[in-house]
Amino acid sequence: MSFSNKFSCGYGLTTFKYYHIANDLTLAASIQTHFMPRLKQIGKLFPTLKRVVASYDPATFYIYLEDIAEADLLKIRANPFTSANIEHIKTLFHEIRHYVDHVATLWGQRLILEYLKSANIRLQGDIANFKTIIKYKNQENQLFYADYYTEEYNYTPVDRMDRRWQWTTTSGIKFDAQGISDETQPIPFVHFKSFDNVPLMRMPISIASLLETNSTSEEVKWHMAYISQLSETEQPFQVKYYGNETLLKLLYNQDLALYNVAVHLAANILHISDFIEAFHISSAIATLTLNLPNNLVKNIPVKDEKFKAWGKRCQSMLDNNEHGFIYFLLLENYAPIYRQSKKFDIAELLRSSNLPDENTITEQVLSEIDIIIAEAYQQPNLKEVFIPHLENGRGFFKDLGICFKNTFVEKVILGKTPTTICNDTDVEMKSYRDAELFTLRPIKGLSISEWYNISAAINTKLTQLYEVRGV
Numbered sequence: 001m002s003f004s005n006k007f008s009c010g011y012g013l014t015t016f017k018y019y020h021i022a023n024d025l026t027l028a029a030s031i032q033t034h035f036m037p038r039l040k041q042i043g044k045l046f047p048t049l050k051r052v053v054a055s056y057d058p059a060t061f062y063i064y065l066e067d068i069a070e071a072d073l074l075k076i077r078a079n080p081f082t083s084a085n086i087e088h089i090k091t092l093f094h095e096i097r098h099y100v101d102h103v104a105t106l107w108g109q110r111l112i113l114e115y116l117k118s119a120n121i122r123l124q125g126d127i128a129n130f131k132t133i134i135k136y137k138n139q140e141n142q143l144f145y146a147d148y149y150t151e152e153y154n155y156t157p158v159d160r161m162d163r164r165w166q167w168t169t170t171s172g173i174k175f176d177a178q179g180i181s182d183e184t185q186p187i188p189f190v191h192f193k194s195f196d197n198v199p200l201m202r203m204p205i206s207i208a209s210l211l212e213t214n215s216t217s218e219e220v221k222w223h224m225a226y227i228s229q230l231s232e233t234e235q236p237f238q239v240k241y242y243g244n245e246t247l248l249k250l251l252y253n254q255d256l257a258l259y260n261v262a263v264h265l266a267a268n269i270l271h272i273s274d275f276i277e278a279f280h281i282s283s284a285i286a287t288l289t290l291n292l293p294n295n296l297v298k299n300i301p302v303k304d305e306k307f308k309a310w311g312k313r314c315q316s317m318l319d320n321n322e323h324g325f326i327y328f329l330l331l332e333n334y335a336p337i338y339r340q341s342k343k344f345d346i347a348e349l350l351r352s353s354n355l356p357d358e359n360t361i362t363e364q365v366l367s368e369i370d371i372i373i374a375e376a377y378q379q380p381n382l383k384e385v386f387i388p389h390l391e392n393g394r395g396f397f398k399d400l401g402i403c404f405k406n407t408f409v410e411k412v413i414l415g416k417t418p419t420t421i422c423n424d425t426d427v428e429m430k431s432y433r434d435a436e437l438f439t440l441r442p443i444k445g446l447s448i449s450e451w452y453n454i455s456a457a458i459n460t461k462l463t464q465l466y467e468v469r470g471v
Helices: 024-030 070-078 086-104 106-124 127-142 207-228 235-251 254-270 275-291 304-310 313-319 323-341 346-352 358-377 383-400 434-438 448-467
Strands: 054-057 062-065 166-175 181-193 199-204
Touching: 054 086, 062 086, 070 086, 086 106, 086 207, 086 383, 106 127, 106 275, 106 358, 106 383, 106 434, 106 448, 127 448, 166 254, 166 313, 181 254, 181 313, 181 323, 199 254, 207 235, 207 254, 207 275, 207 323, 235 254, 235 275, 254 275, 254 323, 275 323, 275 346, 304 313, 313 323, 323 346, 346 358, 358 383, 434 448
Parallel strands: none
Antiparallel strands: 054 062, 166 181, 181 199
8 A cells, every 4th residue: 555746856956054063162072082992783773884884882872983093083173174074073973963862862761761671680580571671672673674674676876866766655564573464563665766767675764764864964964064164165166066976875875775765755745955954854853753752643643635545554653653654744744834934843843743832842751751760760780871871861852952953962962972982992801601790780880891891791681582582
């Protein structure tokens, strides 16, 4: 079942908006690093490229910079906006945005608490509650919807703006743990075709795709800030090159569909022709989606004329808090208003989906975060590691707002940046036998390397339990 709006993605590179960021001194203060080597990524909550350039690890709250050395970060602090440093800045803040999304959204706070509870249950050998671990691992795996739900048909590079993709939306259903298709668990897809109707791929609208529109938007913001520092004679050339070369290859790259599907959807549904505005708005709505409490989501109206073919699946996706569909629905409900005004307005966006005003939602999110933090304090172990991130995240959310548009990310993380691991430093490694790991109580006062090693051991135990089900 599907409905479709078949027209090419509307990125006309004609107008450009510069989003100025904090000054150089603020940026320098933001980059406070701790160094150790990147050994392996624990978990798979946040997207990475096939050749990993950098990654964020939600199990440790660490950022790994595979292509950046300690000296590179020192250069960034000394002179941020140079052609040699801007790519490193973009990489760093791409991952910092992942960290902020993890700790400062309602979705991320819930996930952190579930991980903390799962780790405690496994460390205590609380067999009666091992089902909590399975629930957590299921949530983790659903962030991407696995490789199965993505289908690739033909590969057609786009090298000209008049050869942009076409698109269609459909819904599908997931499989349960026994491999049986479950009509109560639908998910939305975007299908891309070439300009001449050759099928290219099917991509789920997943939480991972929302996270990537946020982090990629952060990169775009920094690059446009870099361009704004250039001379007036250089700016037009750099803007044209960035749009026609860099962003064309990003937006119309099948290998990066996870990174661009959400911004394509926003640009097409809202009829946005300015690529900077498309990233700006797609990120704002993706962030709102990650922050909406479940009781509000169920009341978002569904336009019958648009979604008639999907039948009961629409309500099921709202009941399941299906983030990709919520994002899609927010866009559809807001589209008539935005197309007329051509100006993003959070109040109008909320009204169009029958949601409360921004202050009301903010108060409810903060209330839910307070409950999460209170429950975290009740856990017998690992509180000293997890609670500072939860509390920092609460502060970040309060400053940034439900769309993260009240201020800049680099301002709220001053003095609270996550541990950053470069590619050229050493660390003392340690493995844990079961008896040693399970008697580590309380786990506190850890060094960077100690938490890396312990976290790896705990995560291995959670994964092993998940994989042994039914065997």
